[in-house]
Amino acid sequence: MTLPSHARVVIIGGGISGCSVAYHLAKAGWTDIVLLERKRLTSGTTWHAAGLIGQLRGSLNMTRLAKYSADLYVRLEAETGISTGMRQNGSITVALTPERHEEILRQAGLARAFDVDVSEISPSDVKALYPHLNVDDVVGAVHLPHDGQCDPANIAMALAKGARMMGAAIHEGVKVTRVLDNGARVTGVEYDAGGGESAVIACEHVVNCGGMWGRDLAATSGVTLPLHAAEHFYLVTEPIQDLTRLPVLRVPDECAYYKEDAGKMMLGAFEPKAKPWGMAGIPEDFEFDSLPEDFEHFEPILGMAMHRMPMFERAGIHTFFNGPESFTPDDRYYLGEAPELGNYWVAAGYNSIGIVSSGGAGMALAHWMTEGAPPFDLWEVDIRRAQPFQRNRKYLAERVSETLGLLYADHFPYRQVETARGVRRSPLHEHLKARGAVFGEVAGWERANWFAREGQERAYRYAWGRQNWFDNQRAEHMAVRERVGLFDMSSFGKIRVEGRDACAFLQRLCANQIDVEAGRLVYTQMLNQSGGIESDLTVTRLTETAFLLVVPAATLQRDLAWLRRHLSDDFAVITDVTAGESVLCLMGPQARDVLSRVTPDALDNDAFPFGTAREIELGYGLARAHRVSYVGELGWELYVSADQSAHVFEALMDAAPEIKLCGLHTLDSCRIEKAFRHFGHDITDEDHVLEAGLGFAVKTGKGEFIGRDAVLRKREAGLERRMVQFLLRDPERLAYHNEPIYRDGALVGTVTSGNYGHFLGGPVAMGYLPCKGQSVAEMLSARFEIDIAGQRIPAQASLAPFYDPKGARMKL
Structure with a gap:
């Protein structure tokens, strides 16, 4: 057997996933495709898969991929002559x-x-x-x-034959021992040539389709691929x-x-x-x-x-x-380019839905590789969601003991995983636990989701309607609206960008004006070339050459990868400083009064206007206070060195016992009343920033930035859809995500996110409505309904937030 010395891409793994990637890359016109399989095609998991083809998945784009797979498997037999056993028996x-x-x-x-x-x-x-x-x-x-x-093994063989027919080379009995790189991107693969010898295929791209072998192979390149x-x-x-x-x-x-x-x-x-x-x-x-x-x-x-x-x-x-x-820690597979190493691609970890997923996943990854971007939003399976600590094998072994069963468990909203918990904790964790915190987990972080009353069970009782913490959320929510609440948001991702070219670099990546005076805080998005939203963040200018970027906990690795990918020749350093500071969010109309009890620094609007950051004294310590709000009220995010966090928390609670401790469920219910967008649900990389209603954070006049041309084109052509807020008329029927939206009886979209608006007195939802050629009056003067479990619930629609539409309360 003679293997080539060079290829454009080497695919590692000959299961259905690897065969699909090879087939679709060849279909896209790439040549010099080499697939290497350590033993024989399908010999890992594919050969014994059940072969169920269920087209409905949990989101529109995952359903699109599954439907693509089904359609592909139907036509493969005619294309390749290999029977796929595909029958649509329902x-x-x-x-x-x-x-x-x-x-x-x-x-x-x-x-x-x-x-x-x-x-x-x-x-x-x-x-x-x-x-x-x-x-x-x-x-x-x-x-x-x-x-x-279907017949999984035959489908893999048909994909392999189709790939060969278009010029791809497939070699069995070749074990890849490591992926080679130059420190920035892949340069080739080393494989076992027999007789104790090794050989190399130089290549520009590598795709890890190694299935249960994939994790350990990825680890040799410093790539995180958490599966077990x-x-x-x-x-x-x-x-x-x-x-x-x-x-x-x-x-x-x-x-x-x-x-x-x-x-x-x-x-x-x-x-x-x-x-x-x-x-x-x-x-x-x-x-x-x-x-x-x-x-x-x-x-x-x-x-x-x-x-x-x-x-x-x-x-x-x-x-x-x-x-x-x-299986993976969150029951979703991995697709895309690894953030640690350029041109190292992954398609693995299919959680027992690999057959129905691989056809569409191969198509999507091939598009991503050949076009430079995925065909549509794939964040829920993006490899960049993986956290570095998740390589830990003990963590993975314990977690997958649960995730396999979760595939058929009731998929209640807010369901929390129970295994492998407690990996990442705020310095305030024990303080919050002692005061009744019931924790959830995001990106490994233990976060207080709600606070139990004295004597109340500290556990979830799941339901599709109001769950056992509903009244706790109401009390927290109304405290924020009427008095003052405190959130521990230490899980925020914090990225420091500094150096001579830091400002110019961020100006190129961010849509808003970043070149502001030190101490100013800017809400912005980072866009792709289509005007879609790659990141939703705040940027605080600390000094002439240093900036702090604050992002959601779940997107930190994604955002770091996006920044590093675009760094080019800029003289700037990007550092993850998440663990260095805790964040205490003090929010509500009494926030100024409470904060003034523990600091001698001026907090009035003249001394400390909205959208600014200042260093202030807190108790015996120091903090950087950011005057900003994700709940729509007067408030400050207090960035405190991790070693001083407990002291500052104690100083606040001692000085103001009326503070209501609040959890993440309340943060979400407050933000949705204010119609603030949530990345990953309301805004994604395929949602245009103008259609998302975020044009106020885009400054095309500042000069060139990624996505600027797409913004100008959209302004010229007009919007095709707009983000709208809904208030449901039935207070008992709750919307969460993906519920169908009807306008005058016609299906026009789905809910992107939902929660209960305790101040408004009903369930609130967000979603996009088509608007091409319509005035605002025409778009909204209709009968709206949200379908919840087959029952259509009347809803009121609004472009402006139902709560405080002018944003006056944040600037009190």
């Missing part, structure tokens, strides 16, 4: 509880919004479609007629007489899925407590292998299946299979 999901029924009804509304054929069906309808099923305790169900199933293998079980019966073709069946309340294939029945499980595997690494000779049986572990699932489908009491077991699959 799927049914049944609910055994009212809570699950609400979930699947919400999913049905989502499906209609995403143009996926769906219908709600009764238990008797389920029985007609699935005669073998016991429906005595079924509450309801949904049917998706165009879902289906877990055991995944299913059984296949002996042939069952007169068994006809059936839809795929999911019974998530019993952690089970069912698939008929060639007259046999498969039963698979997503058990609540899974078994991590491969903690010491994947065995070198692992190929088309299974893991030891553990029937005791699977027995509870089979017991429920015998009740659900009595044929399992009589059918013999042909195969009981246990095979490893890769």
Whole structure:
């Protein structure tokens, strides 16, 4: 076997993911594509996958990728001559509880919004479609007629053949030992040439599609790829007489899925407590292998299946299979360019949905690589969301024991993970815990989400309606609106940019005017060439040559990568200083009075206007106070050195016992009343900054910056849609995310984010409405409804915030 000495791209891993990337890069016109597989194609996870094709995912863009996969698999056979086994026999999901029924009804509304054929069906309808099923305790169900199933190994082989037909080279039995780089970007791969020798293929791009091997390979290049293998079980019966073709069946309340294939029945499980595997690494000779049986572990699932489908009491077991699959800490796969190393790309960690995902993921990654940007917003699977600490193998092993089961758990809003917690804590963590904090986790940070009353259970009781902390949130919310509240926002990402060219560098990246006097704070976005929002942040000029950028905790790695990618020849240094300072947000109409009790510094509007930062004395310490607000009230963000944080907190609480401690749920309910946007939901890299209603933060007159031309083009052409705030008329029906929006009975969009507006007295939602050729009056003079679990709730729409539309309260 002769391998080339150079290639444009080397793809590592010959499962369905790697084969899809090779196919789509070739389809896009790239040549010199080399795929290297350590053993044989499909020999890791692909060969034993169940092959379920469910087109509805949790968001529009993930659904677009899944639908693309289904369409691709249908046409691959004609293109390559290899049968894919793809048949669209439909799927049914049944609910055994009212809570699950609400979930699947919400999913049905989502499906209609995403143009996926769906219908709600009764238990008797389920029985007609699935005669073998016991429906005595079924509450309801949904049917998706165009879902289906396929032969995963054959699809991978068809993709590989298609790639070869277009010129890609695929080599089996070649193990990549490391990826080479020059400190900034990849330069090649080293592989085992046999006989103790190694060889190199020089290349411009590498794609890690290594599945459960991918994490350790990435680590050798300093790339964070947090995934871990877990055991995944299913059984296949002996042939069952007169068994006809059936839809795929999911019974998530019993952690089970069912698939008929060639007259046999498969039963698979997503058990609540899974078994991590491969903690010491994947065995070198692992190929088309299974893991030891553990029937005791699977027995509870089979017991429920015998009740659900009595044929399992009589059918013999042909195969009981246990095979490893890769899972990630948040049940979402990884796609995109690694932030640590240029041209190191990733497509891995598919959480048991690799077959339905890989077709679309390969298309999206190929577009990203060839065009320089993804085809649409892919933040939820972007590798840049991964946190460096998540490489820790003990953390991953514990977390994936939970995430496998979460795939079929109730997907309640605000659901918190329970494993591998407490990794990152604010210096105030124990202070808040002692005062009733109930914590959630974002990017590893433990953050107070709400505060329990004395004697109240400090735990979530999940529901689709008002949860057990609803009244706690109301008390916190109204304290911020009427008196004063204190938030610990130490998890904010903090990036220091400094040096001779720091100002010019940020001027080029940010849409707002950054060249302001020291002590000024600027709200801005960093845009891409299409005018989409890559980052939403504040920039504070500390000195002539030093700036502090404050970003959401979840986007820190993304924002650092964006900055470093564009640094070029600028004389500037970018430093993550997140852990160095705590942030205490003192907010509410009494904030000035409270703060004046612990500082001798002037806080009036003349001495300390809105949008400025000053160093002030606090207790016995020093802090940098930023006068800014994400809740729409008078307030300051107090940036305090981590070693002084506890003292400043104590000084504030001692001086003003009336301060109400508030959590992140209240921060969100306050910001949505004020119609402040939330990155990742309301604004993403495919949302134009003008259509998002953020044109006030764009200064085209300052000179060139990334996205300026797109802003000017949009101003000339006019907006096609606008961000709108909604107030729902029914105070009991809550919107969270992705609920369909109807205008005069026509579907026009989906909710981007929602929460309860306690001051306004009802649920509040955000979303985009089409507006091309319409005046504001024409756009809003309509009958609006939000679909919540099949019930359309009347809603009032507004372009201006319902709360304090002129923003006067922040400048009191």
